[in-house]
Amino acid sequence: MTIYKEIQAQADTMRWWRQTLHQHPETAFEETQTAAFIAEKLISFGLDVHQGLGITGVVASLSQGDSTKKIALRADMDALFITEKNQFSYKSQNQGKMHACGHDGHSAMLLGAAKYCAEHGDFNGTVYFIFQPAEEGRAGARQMIEDGLFELFPADCVFGLHNFPDIPAGHFAIKPGAMMAAFDCFEITLSGHATHAAMPHLGNDVLVAAAQLITSLQSIVSRNVNPADAAVLSITQIHGGNTWNAIPHSVFIRGTFRCFNKEVQALLESRIKQISQATADSFDLSAKIAINPENPGYPVTYNTQKETDIATKVAQTLVGVEQVNLQPIPSMGSEDFSFMLQEKPGCYIWLGNGSSNGDCLLHNPNYDFNDEILTVGASYWVRLVESILR
Numbered sequence: 059m060t061i062y063k064e065i066q067a068q069a070d071t072m073r074w075w076r077q078t079l080h081q082h083p084e085t086a087f088e089e090t091q092t093a094a095f096i097a098e099k100l101i102s103f104g105l106d107v108h109q110g111l112g113i114t115g116v117v118a119s120l121s122q123g124d125s126t127k128k129i130a131l132r133a134d135m136d137a138l139f140i141t142e143k144n145q146f147s148y149k150s151q152n153q154g155k156m157h158a159c160g161h162d163g164h165s166a167m168l169l170g171a172a173k174y175c176a177e178h179g180d181f182n183g184t185v186y187f188i189f190q191p192a193e194e195g196r197a198g199a200r201q202m203i204e205d206g207l208f209e210l211f212p213a214d215c216v217f218g219l220h221n222f223p224d225i226p227a228g229h230f231a232i233k234p235g236a237m238m239a240a241f242d243c244f245e246i247t248l249s250g251h252a253t254h255a256a257m258p259h260l261g262n263d264v265l266v267a268a269a270q271l272i273t274s275l276q277s278i279v280s281r282n283v284n285p286a287d288a289a290v291l292s293i294t295q296i297h298g299g300n301t302w303n304a305i306p307h308s309v310f311i312r313g314t315f316r317c318f319n320k321e322v323q324a325l326l327e328s329r330i331k332q333i334s335q336a337t338a339d340s341f342d343l344s345a346k347i348a349i350n351p352e353n354p355g356y357p358v359t360y361n362t363q364k365e366t367d368i369a370t371k372v373a374q375t376l377v378g379v380e381q382v383n384l385q386p387i388p389s390m391g392s393e394d395f396s397f398m399l400q401e402k403p404g405c406y407i408w409l410g411n412g413s414s415n416g417d418c419l420l421h422n423p424n425y426d427f428n429d430e431i432l433t434v435g436a437s438y439w440v441r442l443v444e445s446i447l448r
């Protein structure tokens with residue numbers, strides 16, 4: 059492990075930033091205190107700071123030398139609607155909200171890198187430090203791009219990092235191509251005529267139809283998708299009826315589907331619509347089907363070869379070749395950093411958070427970011443800057 063001594067020296071400061079952010083979690087597009095905290099630090103390091111991009115996003119620029127090369131590094135800032143179960147001193151003070159995905163750690167690491175680059179950075183060019191809102195389901199990255207992120211900050215390439223429980227602490231995992239899946243949601247409402255439970259023939263039974271529909275939807279991945287392609291479709295909500303002796307007039311179903319390419323994504327969407335409509339028809343019901351009714355879906359997180367090679371070398375130099383897994387299994391989870399990777403070449407890497415001990419998993423009420431990896435993440439960023447901006 060080759061951590062710069064100046065980064066090691068700021069380990070306690072980064073830990074304090076991380077735990078302060080952890081204590082005050084804010085959710086999508088409401089990260090005002092978080093953004094103010096981050097902006098204040100960046101300004102104190104002497105960076106040019108732009109606030110309010112993508113509602114609550116913050117971007118800081120740092121230029122040095124005469125090169126026109128520009129690199130963007132991105133951290134996410136938002137928390138989740140989860141009630142924390144941890145009891146440590148810095149547990150969430152915002153009821154029902156929690157940093158259960160480690161974005162507190164991501165922000166602290168990027169702040170640490172910004173501080174080092176401002177004070178000691180050995181590079182020639184420009185670094186953009188992006189602190190984005192609303193990664194969790196609300197596509198904050200897309201919002202920043204729509205608000206002019208890459209026109210205001212025209213980076214040549216962009217890099218992201220996410221902690222990953224059950225990868226050993228301080229190890230990395232990285233690969234070119236698809237790293238995380240595309241993600242879409244759907245809603246189906248089946249409607250008919252309510253009736254007495256004892257007289258089903260006088261109405262249409264939406265609940266029997268829903269049961270059949272859920273089973274039929276499971277055949278899409280197993281029977282329509284090429285077995286060599288990965289895909290998953292999960293039903294996650296079903297609501298209908300409110301008593302024992304009446305069949306309701308409607309039932310509402312929600313779910314999600316994920317895969318690694320556009321063809322499979324289009325196939326899943328069209329089969330969901332077909333099967334839902336056909337099932338509704340067969341029960342003499344009407345069907346209302348909506349894909350991504352509330353928020354945009356996320357594209358595949360796709361790492362470009364050249365930038366992945368650079369990031370791989372940086373990680374290997376930092377922690378050793380054996381500590382970098384070059385063949386991780388892509389995750390069916392997704393990431394809105396994918397929107398940035400649609401605009402710019404770049405790479406997304408996983409940094410091990412250490413053993414989960416069963417419940418220190420992402421989006422778990424017992425999760426906590428591992429402060430021991432703050433210096434590794436900050437060092438990765440700094441070395442990436444120094445490798446590319448030469």
Ligand SMILES: [Zn+2]
Binds near residue numbers: 158159194420421
């Ligand atoms: Zn998350």
Ligand SMILES: [Zn+2]
Binds near residue numbers: 161193
């Ligand atoms: Zn996350």
